[in-house]
Amino acid sequence: MITRKPGSWDFHGGIHRPDMKAMSAGRFLGKVPLPERLVIPLQQHIGTMAEPLVKAGEKVLKGQTIARVTEYIGASIHAPTSGTVVEISEQPVPHPSGLASTCIVLEADGRDEWGELPEPLPWFEELDSSVLRERIRWAGIVGLGGAAFPTSVKVNPGPDRHIDTLVINGAECEPYITCDDLLMRNQADRIVEGIRVLMHVVDAGECLIGIEDNKPEAIAAMRKAVAESDLDTTRVISVPTRYPMGGEKQLIKVLTGKEVPSHGIPAEIGVICLNVATTAAVTDAVMAGRPLLSRLVTVTGEGVKQAGNVEVPYGVLMSHVIEHVGGYSDKAYKFILGGPMMGFTLQDDEVPVTKGTNCLLVASREEAPDPDHALPCIRCGKCAEVCPAQLLPQQLYWYSRSKDLEKTQEYNLFDCIECGCCSWVCPSHIPLVQYYRFAKTETWAQEKEKQAAEEARRRHEARVERLERLERERKERLRKKKDALHKKTADSGTDPKKAAIEAAMKRVAEKKKAQAEEQKENP
Amino acid sequence: MKFPVHTSPYGQLPNSVTRLMALVLLALVPGVAALVWYFGWGVMINIVIATTTAVAAEAVILRLRHHRVKRTLMDLSAVVTAVLLAISLPPLLPWWLTVLGTLFAIVFVKHLYGGLGYNPFNPAMAAYVLLLISFPVAMTRWLPPEILANVQLTFGQTLHTILTGHLPDALTWDAVTSATPLDEMRTQLEFNKTISEIRQSPLWGDFGARGWEWVGNWFLVGGLFLLWRKVIAWQIPAGMLAGLLLTAGLFWMFDPETIPFPGFHLFSGGMILGAFFIATDPVTASTTPRGRLIYGFLIGMTVFIIRTWGGYPDAVAFAVLLMNMAAPTIDYYTQPKVFGARKEEDG
Known part of the structure; x- marks a missing residue:
């Protein structure tokens, strides 16, 4: 068999669209200051909606689990800061339908006081992967590339499946979005640490990190971090910039030459694919015992005065995020959640950032024409x-x-x-x-x-x-x-009914006999 | 703040049906210019008559169907149909036949089936065949290319002929018109002449028929332009030329005296025009990549069969219509393998 270099395969089709990443690439605009009120949806992931563990009026501490899913597919939700639960009610959420959903409304006390956290597990290599999966599950980690599928489920291929390759998705193929790019540039070590954990969890032989070649800084930073680590089967692969390179199936094909079967999942062909930000979140959960509380969000488009990336605790309203970066420009026309290819428009910016929110694209009329x-x-x-x-x-x-x-x-x-x-x-x-x-x-x-x-x-x-x-x-x-x-x-031996009938019959017969004799006597 | 709501993706590749049709019209320019050069003003007059009729007919029928007239006309598809039909017609065809053909193309073949995108048959070719079968004499009165013509008709004389259906006084049809090269080849073959004898005639040029071959070359230029601009897929022209050349080549090798050299087919009739402009009409053609190759190949093969043994020499139109019928079936059996298609289960 001819062995080909990872990344030398191709996927069919795709498009080249101006990537528009320069507006926000490499720009970190800090952490959004905590607002007084946070709206935390109970459904921030694919799977069953979480059930609240707190009641209105209850005090919560930062990092405390405030909602949990008992079913297999789901993710816990933690308090992004300390404060008081105001109510648990229907609130507008970022969903294409524009419908409301159950949320925990939290009033921050401004102290940002941490609750009790589980112990860090830097000796993870000595632990069974089920322990680490349980930790990932506890941390409420979901796919941060936008799909928000529970990571604990994804890293559990089952006992019958052997995983050859861990694919780390840093392609970020959607135009405009640069939050993964920024993370790779600035926190490559955190990602690499997560890869070490995940390699142990899924017991993969190699790890391939796919990054589109329009992000040379990210590629360089990741290569450096990998080279400095003890990961000798991990490689950073520069892949051509072509949408949708970052699609899970497409990236796996380009990196490994394998096609995820129709209606199937990557684990069927011995691959597990996770986004770079998800990988970094795994590091926090395992090495620091910290749950997923915030994420990097790209705020961009001609409709904002200043484009860049911000760190946002989930539950913060998008209007607040926009305000933090300087507000809308005169050109603001459409509010797109996600990128211009697969994102969806929101009617209103008074909805919270969730785990799956990777980009707020405020597009001008030219950028997103009717x-x-x-x-x-x-x-x-x-x-x-x-x-x-x-x-x-x-x-x-x-x-x-x-x-x-x-x-x-x-x-x-x-x-x-x-x-x-x-x-x-x-x-x-x-x-x-x-x-x-x-x-x-x-x-x-x-x-x-x-x-x-x-x-x-x-x-x-x-x-x-x-x-x-x-x-x-x-x-x-x-x-x-x-x-x-x-x-x-x-x-x-005696049936009373039968006896009665017989008796009656006898009587009738006797009567008839008597009548007949009478007639004989008197003709 | 409130925002309008739409579905993804946002934005569009700057492309439109109008742009595609305009590019087709642009690509026709060199070929049409060559036609005018060799066959006179009649070609231009036919184009004007057909285009006017097509636009008017489409406007009326769009109104009847309660569609937005101006917006739909702007897609230019009616103009493309009209031009393709007009340049297939003899240059001196009486105006009312051009009008009749165009009306049939637009009203019957296109709109009675639902308009753009819904017609199973190529409107221009269906109209051409209608005229050919109904008016065989008028439809076979072609002009000789200018270099071979005894009589040169002026613009005025041409217009007069088209409008009245009669030649100006002192001219006869025999003097003015001639058979098409395809017709000529066929008639001569029927007289049991060999190809080499037939080709002695001054009618023939380097590849095919004189004049005609250069028209073909200029259409080829337009066709390559369409390929370059990615307006048409390469599979249909490639398949069609391969189908014709392979089939013709095969028979020619066995019998070069009664089967014309394959190149003759390419440059003597509507083959190049057909391969790049007519068979590539996306609405009526096959749409899968493999299907398009097969579709083109079958048209090419059918062209050879019809030209060699059929009743009419005008094979491209018939072949295209026949394969229009086959296109859905071809598509059905040539679906591409989807990403990650599972191997057929055993048994």
């Missing part, structure tokens, strides 16, 4: 040329539009990663991703409905069976009773 009127699809196939999942977006569009959900499945709708490349290149300006989201949601709804129907059918069948069984039992009882009665009469 969508053009869509024309019919002319089947030019540009979308298929750029689709990194190698789908046929034009066919998916056709079937999504006509609500032919079965066909969308046939054309692998669920392999779509919603990267937006197809919409970006479409000459007819069709909001393609929107159609795929619609089709996915419809399919889920239908699936749910189907499950509900199935459930109802099962319940109905169970009921019918129960009724039949009861009826059977009743009859059985009746029969038994009858039989018992029968037996009794048979045993005693």
Whole structure:
């Protein structure tokens, strides 16, 4: 077998879009000062919503677990500072729907007083990986690249799967976003420390750190940190700048040449992929016993007076963050959470920063123009040329539009990663991703409905069976009773009813006989 | 502060259907100029008639369908259809046939199927075939290229002929028109002449027919421009030329005296125009990468078959329409492998 260099593979499609990173790259604007009031959503991760462990009026200390998930997939939530719980209620949260969700509202006391923390585990190498996973779970760490999938779940591939490669994602392919870049430049050691922990946790043979080549400072800093560490199977790989290089499946393909199976997860091919900021959070949890309380957020776009990166405790309202960097400029037009390719717009900036918030992009009208009127699809196939999942977006569009959900499945709708490349290149300006989201949601709804129907059918069948069984039992009882009665009469030899009938018959017969004789006598 | 809400992605590659169609029109310029150079003003007059008809017809039907007229007309697709049809027509075709063909293309082939993006057949080619079958005499009255012509028609004479359907006094159709090279080749072959005998005629040039070959070359320039600007995918022209050359080459090797040299096919009819401008119409063509190669290849092959053994020499139009029908099926069987596609389960 020919061995190829990591990073020498390629993924299909993708686009080149001006990366716009220079506005905020390398600029750290400090930590956002704590506001008086924090709004901490209970759902900041993929999985089950956390359940509050505190009540209104209760005092909490910084780092105290204030909400927890008992199910496997979920992440704990800690108090980002000390203070008093004001209420636990529905508050606006950053979600595309604009709907409210349950949040713990915390009034900071300004003392920022730490609660009791678990002991640091610098001797992690002597510990079992399950202990470290438990620590990661305790710390409430989720994927900080934006997806917010619980990390403790991700680093647990199960006993049957062997992990060859740990991939650390520093690609940061979305235009405008530079928080991972900054972290790599300034805190490479913290990331490397996390890699040491994670290598032990997942027992991987090698670690590949993928960084897009538009971040030379980050590459240099990471290389230096790796060289100074004792990690001899860890390599920093400069990968070409092409969106969506930072997509998990795309980066793994480019670094290892392996394709994550359709509908599958990286662990199936012996890979676990984590974002650089997530890796740094693991360091804090294990080496310092500190939970995840804040994150780096890029604030950028022509709509803010000053672009850069800030450290924000979660629960701080976005309006407060914007104020900290100098406020909006006259050009502020759209408020995008995340990057311009996959982010979503918010109607209102009075929502809190959460664990998954990587970028506040306040775009001008030129940066994020209103969508053009869509024309019919002319089947030019540009979308298929750029689709990194190698789908046929034009066919998916056709079937999504006509609500032919079965066909969308046939054309692998669920392999779509919603990267937006197809919409970006479409000459007819069709909001393609929107159609795929619609089709996915419809399919889920239908699936749910189907499950509900199935459930109802099962319940109905169970009921019918129960009724039949009861009826059977009743009859059985009746029969038994009858039989018992029968037996009794048979045993005693006289059946009162039968005897009565026989007696009656006898009487009738005698009467008839008498009548007949009478007639004979008197003709 | 409140902000407007839209879905991702934000922003767009500066590209549009209008831009694509405009590039196609631009790419047609060298070929059209060559056509005018060799075959006179009739080509230009046909383009004007067809374009005017197409725009008017589309405007009316858009209004009937309650669509935004101006915005849809701006996509320029009707103009492209009109120009492609017009340059396929004989330069002296009576105006009402050009109008009829254009109306059929826009109203029947395009809008009755739902307009841009929904038509299964290439409108220009469907209209061409309609005219060819319905008006075979008028549709085969081609002019000889200017270098071979006995009579040069002035602009006024050309316009007169197109508007009235009659030649100016003192001119006869026999004197003015000639068969197309494809027609000529076929007729001569039917007289049992060999290719080398046929090619003695001054009609033939270096690659194909004189005049025609240069028109083909200029369309090729436009086609390469479209490839360079990524307006068209390379698979269709490449497949089509390969399909034609391989099939023609194969038969030619066995029988060079009755099967013309493959290059003849390239430069004597509408092959180059067809390969780069007509078969590449995205709406009616195959859309998968492999499918496009197959689609093009089959068109090329069909062109050779029709030209060699078919009833009409105008093979490109028929071949394109036939493969338009096959395109959905080709697409179905040539879906690309998705990222991370699992191997077929055993059994």
